[in-house]
Amino acid sequence: MNAFEKIKEMLNERGIDGIYVSQQANVNYITGYPDELAYAVIGQNDKYVITDGRFVELAENTCIPNGFKVLNWHLFDRSLPKAISHVCRECKIKRLGFEEKFTTYDKYTELKQLLENDNIELVPVSGMIEELRYTKNDEELANSRKACEIADKALEELIPYIKPGVSERELCARLEFSMKMNGAHAIGFETILISGEKTSLPHGKPDDKVIEYGDFVTIDFGAMYNGYISDMTRTFVVGEASEKQIEIYNLVKEAQAKGLECMRDGAHATEPDTEIRKIIKKYEEYYYPGMGHGVGRDLHEEPFLGNYGTKTMKKGCIITMEPGLYIPGWGGVRIEDTVYIKEDGIEILTKFPKELMVLK
Structure with missing residues (x-):
């Protein structure tokens, strides 16, 4: 039909x-x-x-x-x-x-x-x-895959420029230019590229702040290809990571891995949140429960994952997994992938590495 x-x-x-x-x-x-x-x-x-x-x-x-x-x-x-x-x-x-x-x-x-x-x-x-x-056909999946490939490549090209003295706004411009040069038909949404204490803002805006030694840098961005959007977040440290930065990063990385384990055909939208809370319990007050959403022609589509979710994941859904901890006055970490729900598991469409990268 x-x-x-x-x-x-x-x-x-x-x-x-x-x-x-x-x-x-x-x-x-x-x-x-x-x-x-x-x-x-x-x-x-x-x-x-x-x-x-x-x-x-x-x-x-x-x-x-x-x-x-x-x-x-x-x-x-x-x-x-x-x-x-x-x-x-x-x-x-x-x-x-x-x-x-x-x-x-x-x-x-x-x-x-x-x-x-x-x-x-x-x-x-x-x-x-x-x-x-709600679910995507093969053509839609191919477009989403391509959007994710473009984003992966653009972030890889940006890495050498993330260093002390460079402004958030300049890095944002380079990233968006790179996406378009790699085949994006447009940027998927307004890029979030923030550093230092500002990383405690889940949707902070890039401005003239320059990157400083010891800063977290959080980049949440996506490419659009044939009308379909990718969505990925990675968090880096510039110069040297503190013990607390390593602790928070690894906790979020573990939480994201657990969230990915909970994504499958037939799983309820609330399930990842329940399991993630067990991992980040020590810092639960700094956890934002909106850890995932459908993505396709719109950046935010059903199913929305979280303790407020009402839907069930189905084969063919494309959904993000993006838990984060945001500590006011200190900073925050978010790690996000775009994920395709298969009949027998998942395919992570965004491939950029998730081990903590300390950029020198």
């Missing part, structure tokens, strides 16, 4: 005739459209991509081969809701689902008013396309 047939089955289950898709990663996933500012409407028998004049040719080249019709919403008084209303009439949709988490209030109110004039009901839905994206 292909994606379109699965969507039609979901429409029937929800008692609706069609769905308006506005979340960009969802649009890209179901249409094959590779850029921004496009929307999709899928009915029982027809499917449309709606974009503006800047992207019509691109949409026609990439989406028509996948069975989509393409509309320029600028031709409907520059109104996306009017274009959607037109599609509903063409497809004879009487109950239209919309992604409630991603539809802005102004678009909702305008669309609701237009559809009511045609006796069409607007119905909120959640997680429908994301359900299809």
